[in-house]
Amino acid sequence: MDLRPITDWTLLIGARVEIRQQGSPVCSGHVDTVTDDGRILWLRPPAQNRRLFEKAEFFEAWATEERTGVHYEVAKSLITRSLENRSSDE
Numbered sequence: 001m002d003l004r005p006i007t008d009w010t011l012l013i014g015a016r017v018e019i020r021q022q023g024s025p026v027c028s029g030h031v032d033t034v035t036d037d038g039r040i041l042w043l044r045p046p047a048q049n050r051r052l053f054e055k056a057e058f059f060e061a062w063a064t065e066e067r068t069g070v071h072y073e074v075a076k077s078l079i080t081r082s083l084e085n086r087s088s089d090e
Contacts, residue, residue, distance in 0.1 A: 003062040009055070010038040018062045019043060019053050026059070027051060 003018055009031075018028040029045035039055050053059040 003064055006061050006063045008038055009034045009041050009061055010036070012041065012061055012063065015063050017043070020060045020062055021058055027053075031061070 006012060006017070012031040013034055015031050016029070017031055019026045027043060027045050029043045029048075029051075032042040032044045032050055034041045040052060041061065042050050042052055044050050053061075
């Protein structure tokens, strides 16, 4: 299973992820929710209580390649930003 870092945590609600801190795996589970700014996420590890992780504490979220919705949302987000930038330049 290939994992890759996902920098925009707002795309991860419902995704199965592995949380790493400075390259070391810390925890894995399903993302329960994420703050609007994408800086904090709550993870539900199997058979454990929900845990909070913050980007400011050097945590990273790694998701599997099989999470196609993430790729779609990332691509859609990039296209939307590009179009917004283009229209603001005009």
